[in-house]
Amino acid sequence: MIIDCHGHYTTAPAPLWEWRKLQVAGQKPEKLNISDQEIRDSLEGAQLKIQRERGTDLTFFSPRAGSMEHHVGDATVSEAWSRACNDLIHRVCRLYPANFAAVCQLPQSPGVPPANCIPELERCVNQLGFVGCNLNPDPSGGWWKEPPLTDKWWYPLYEKLVELDVPAMVHVSSSCNPAFHFTGAHYINADTTAFMQLIQGDLFGDFPTLRFVIPHGGGAVPYHWGRYRGLAQDMKKPLLKDHLLKNVYFDTCVYHQPGIELLLKVIPADNILFAAEVVGAVRGIDPETGRHYDDTRCYIENATGLSAADRKKIYEDNVKKVYPRAAAALRQAERLSA
Amino acid sequence: MIIDCHGHYTTAPAPLWEWRKLQVAGQKPEKLNISDQEIRDSLEGAQLKIQRERGTDLTFFSPRAGSMEHHVGDATVSEAWSRACNDLIHRVCRLYPANFAAVCQLPQSPGVPPANCIPELERCVNQLGFVGCNLNPDPSGGWWKEPPLTDKWWYPLYEKLVELDVPAMVHVSSSCNPAFHFTGAHYINADTTAFMQLIQGDLFGDFPTLRFVIPHGGGAVPYHWGRYRGLAQDMKKPLLKDHLLKNVYFDTCVYHQPGIELLLKVIPADNILFAAEVVGAVRGIDPETGRHYDDTRCYIENATGLSAADRKKIYEDNVKKVYPRAAAALRQAERLSA
Numbered sequence: 001m002i003i004d005c006h007g008h009y010t011t012a013p014a015p016l017w018e019w020r021k022l023q024v025a026g027q028k029p030e031k032l033n034i035s036d037q038e039i040r041d042s043l044e045g046a047q048l049k050i051q052r053e054r055g056t057d058l059t060f061f062s063p064r065a066g067s068m069e070h071h072v073g074d075a076t077v078s079e080a081w082s083r084a085c086n087d088l089i090h091r092v093c094r095l096y097p098a099n100f101a102a103v104c105q106l107p108q109s110p111g112v113p114p115a116n117c118i119p120e121l122e123r124c125v126n127q128l129g130f131v132g133c134n135l136n137p138d139p140s141g142g143w144w145k146e147p148p149l150t151d152k153w154w155y156p157l158y159e160k161l162v163e164l165d166v167p168a169m170v171h172v173s174s175s176c177n178p179a180f181h182f183t184g185a186h187y188i189n190a191d192t193t194a195f196m197q198l199i200q201g202d203l204f205g206d207f208p209t210l211r212f213v214i215p216h217g218g219g220a221v222p223y224h225w226g227r228y229r230g231l232a233q234d235m236k237k238p239l240l241k242d243h244l245l246k247n248v249y250f251d252t253c254v255y256h257q258p259g260i261e262l263l264l265k266v267i268p269a270d271n272i273l274f275a276a277e278v279v280g281a282v283r284g285i286d287p288e289t290g291r292h293y294d295d296t297r298c299y300i301e302n303a304t305g306l307s308a309a310d311r312k313k314i315y316e317d318n319v320k321k322v323y324p325r326a327a328a329a330l331r332q333a334e335r336l337s338a
Numbered sequence: 339m340i341i342d343c344h345g346h347y348t349t350a351p352a353p354l355w356e357w358r359k360l361q362v363a364g365q366k367p368e369k370l371n372i373s374d375q376e377i378r379d380s381l382e383g384a385q386l387k388i389q390r391e392r393g394t395d396l397t398f399f400s401p402r403a404g405s406m407e408h409h410v411g412d413a414t415v416s417e418a419w420s421r422a423c424n425d426l427i428h429r430v431c432r433l434y435p436a437n438f439a440a441v442c443q444l445p446q447s448p449g450v451p452p453a454n455c456i457p458e459l460e461r462c463v464n465q466l467g468f469v470g471c472n473l474n475p476d477p478s479g480g481w482w483k484e485p486p487l488t489d490k491w492w493y494p495l496y497e498k499l500v501e502l503d504v505p506a507m508v509h510v511s512s513s514c515n516p517a518f519h520f521t522g523a524h525y526i527n528a529d530t531t532a533f534m535q536l537i538q539g540d541l542f543g544d545f546p547t548l549r550f551v552i553p554h555g556g557g558a559v560p561y562h563w564g565r566y567r568g569l570a571q572d573m574k575k576p577l578l579k580d581h582l583l584k585n586v587y588f589d590t591c592v593y594h595q596p597g598i599e600l601l602l603k604v605i606p607a608d609n610i611l612f613a614a615e616v617v618g619a620v621r622g623i624d625p626e627t628g629r630h631y632d633d634t635r636c637y638i639e640n641a642t643g644l645s646a647a648d649r650k651k652i653y654e655d656n657v658k659k660v661y662p663r664a665a666a667a668l669r670q671a672e673r674l675s676a
Contacts, residue, residue, distance in 0.1 A: 137517070143481070144517040179475070179482040184534035184569050188558045189527035196522035216565075220526045220558030226594025227554075230620030230631035231522050256564025262600045282568030293568035 001334060002297065002315045004051075005323070006169065006215055006251050006275035007059040007100075009089060011046045013038040016088060017067075023081060024072055032084055039088075039095060050278050051099060054297050058333040060323065061089055062103035062134050066182055068173040070139035075109035075116055082107040082120055090128045093329075098336040101329035102130040103169070106157075108139040110146070115156035125164045131326040133161070135168035135212075137194050142177030142186055149194055150201025158207050167211035167249075167322050170194045183281035191219025195248070199232050199240070204247040211247055211322050213273060217254035217263050225266040241268070249322055251275035252296045252314065255282055257289075260299035269310035273318050274300065339672060340635065340653045342389075343661070344507065344553055344589050344613030345397040345438075347427060349384045351376040354426060355405075361419060362410055370422055377426075377433060386437060388616050392635050396671040398661065399427055400441035400472050404520055406511035409479035413447035413454055420445040420458055428466045431667075436674040439667035440468040441507070444495075446477040448484070453494035463502045469664040471499070473506035473550075475532050480515030480524055487532055488539025496545050505549035505587075505660050508532045521619035529557025533586070537570050537578070542585040549585055549660050551611060555592035555601050563604040579606070587660055589613035590634045590652065593620055595627075598637035607648035611656050612638065 013034050022029035047059060063085035070078055082105045093102045104124040106117040124130035135157075138144050147153045149170070161168055175186040191214050204210060214221070221228055229240055237243050251273050254260050263272065275296065282293045291298055300311060320330065351372050360367035385397060401423035408416055420443045431440045442462040444455040462468035473495075476482050485491045487508070499506055513524040529552050542548060552559070559566055567578055575581050587609050592598050601610065613634065620631045629636055638649065658668065 144515055146517070148517055177482055179484070179486055179535070180531060181534045181538055181569075184537065184566065185527075185531040188530050188562060188565075189523075192526050192530075192558060193518060193523040196519045197517070199522065200519055217561070220530060220561060223555070223558060223561035223597050223600060224526060224592060224594075226592070226597060226624065226631050227526075227620055228522065230593055230622050230624065231519075233622045234620060254562060254564070255568055256562075256604070258600050258603045259561050259564060262561060262596050265596045266594070282565055282572060284568050284571045286564065286568065293564050 001058070001330070001337060002056040002274060003319045003330070004056050004059040004275050005213065005273045005319050006253060006277050007047060007061045008064045008277065008280065009061060009092065010064045010279050011042045012064065012088060013042050016084070019084060020067070020081060023077060032088070034088065036091070036095060039091060043092065043096070046279050048096070048099060054295060056276075056297060057337050058098070058329060059100055060103050060132060060326070061092060061100040063089060063105040065134065065171050066174040068105050068134070068136060069141065070108040070136055070173055071110055071141035071176060075107065075112045078109045079107035079120065086120070086124050086128070086130070093129070097329065098332045101326050102128065103132045103134060104130045106133055106135060108136050110140040113156070114154055117157055118160045121157070121160055121164070125166055125325065129328070130166070131323045131329065132166050133168050134171040136172050137170055137190055138172050141173060142175035142180045148197040148201065150197055150203045155206070158210050162207055162209055165324055167213055169213040169215055171215055187216055187281070188219045191216050192221060195219065195221045195228070198244055198248060199228060199237060200235070204244065211249065213249045213251060213322065215251045215253055215275070215277070217252060217259065218250035218267070222250065222263045222266050245271050249273050249318065252300060253277045253294070254296070254299075255293040256286070257299050257302060260296065261303055264303050264306055269313045270318060272314045273322065274315045339396070339668070339675060340394040340612060341657045341668070342394050342397040342613050343551065343611045343657050344591060344615045345385060345399045346402045346615065346618065347399060347430065348402045348617045349380045350402065350426060351380050354422070357422060358405070358419060361415065370426070372426065374429070374433060377429060381430065381434070384617050386434070389437060392633060394614075394635060395675050396436070396667060397438050398441050398470060398664070399430060399438040401427060401443040403472065403509050404512040406443050406472070406474060407479065408446040408474055408477035408511055409448055409514060413445065413450045416447045417445035417458065424458070424462050424466070424468070431467070435667065436670045439664045440466065441470045441472060442468045444471055444473060446474050448478040451494070452492055455495055456498045459495070459498055459502070463504055463663065467666070468504070469661045469667065470504050471506050472509040474510050475508055475528055476510050479511060480513035480518045486535040486539065488535055488541045493544070496548050500545055500547055503662055505551055507551040507553055509553055525554055525619070526557045529554050530559060533557065533559045533566070536582055536586060537566060537575060538573070542582065549587065551587045551589060551660065553589045553591055553613070553615070555590060555597065556588035556605070560588065560601045560604050583609050587611050587656065590638060591615045591632070592634070592637075593631040594624070595637050595640060598634065599641055602641050602644055607651045608656060610652045611660065612653045
């Protein structure tokens, strides 16, 4: 079993984006009208084709990250848009229960206490069977006006995550700050920033069972692992393995062999979850390898010195631990792949 | 010869910081009064001791980066503070001409066209023999309100850099945004952000001889080298080696062996400059190695598969190419080490 914990519905049918355009324009869009066939067409030649080609089984699937756009409109706009996106993800997962498990977008809004996300989180998890959520540490879209993730501002939402036993992937949306290219700077910076916020605080002292996945291989963190160990030490924090690694996980969205090798060398296998983020930020074929940049399975397969047991942790075991609510989807996928 | 291209005067004598405190308080401070002995005392037990212990020869030395604080006060405040800091660096380099070459702080100020930095840059280079400068892509201190580095906003300063034939290290200062820890997030994010801005633009089409050094091992860039190659490819940009690597260099401020190994593997040796940034962000001893985290020479020495010729490029040859005005200081250091 190979589970990809990080996929977005980047190929959603056109009516979704038209609905959004009307919503942003302040017009009241009609009920979203997308047929099952349109959903199938949007996936068969894209995410499902890639699953088959690369031999992965199940993808944790959430709305397009760049389109969460928490900075657009107010909390009401964000809520209606989140519901529309999450409902569509739910339909995908009902159509393909062995291929996708659902992860939700939260109706965050800049300056609005994140407790406002609890009803949508509960609806998704309790009523629709979602297994996790994406949490945006910067709903302003590149202006970084929210308190750090360790601030009590976020605590009511964390209490609910703990109660529901679902993890959050820390994932920003698009950037409206011209300094930050969204997938090339804002995403990677946010991963790095979030990890450093967690070093500075003691969030998991307060929430020992809260779990965060930091995507894109943890931003700059593994490459600068010595820097982060050293900064924590200068701040008299515990060793990172005790301070953070019982609660923080990194995905494998690193798009070349040496990067993956570094990740596997410095981060314990227990803290790494397989992911590719397809169809996503980088769509081309690497002329140096002849394979897609985002074919991360290939890098894991080719990684030197990775034991079969550790590879299985990364592909399968860890994700079961971090996303316990995915158990039903996993059983479906297992039946199908058996 | 081992040249460290990235050192800051983090240990400057107390009267400098007292002068600054008065300045920020809006009082007119007296002329800065620091004796040669105070300067010697501030260096002998710190940067000079470390040079001797680690066997490095010459450090390119600039004012403390976190104290540039371009966001504090207006352009007049920034100018007076920059002059004071640069004058002190000049005194350091006159006292220890074989150990230090001078790199200047620029009197940037948020929203002020960077052309305002030209007089101080010219004074430092033409009158005081400085060999480079630090350029802050975010003088707002963590709010990122300036146009990208590829914007014409910056061009008058670039024209002067080209005319004087000095490179700029792209280096932010402290962060007043609580989201960003300064050395753990803001510095690393800025490195990543700057590189992505350069991918998006075509700055070196306009300035074929302009040279930037991206510190801290290039932020997240080498770890995500596949992502950056892939993003450039999706944007129909040339290969990064043609698009940027004739003009952009990375230093070696990466504080663990696997990070340095990755840097050496993915970035051509021609684009790597030795640096440690001492006394700097991380001051402790790594319990895993028994050495200081920031003893980067040790990682370079231990790097597997690095040829003697490439090591010499990183320690010495590249810096001569990137900082041609350091030739005189290099001759001094060579005489002394001979």
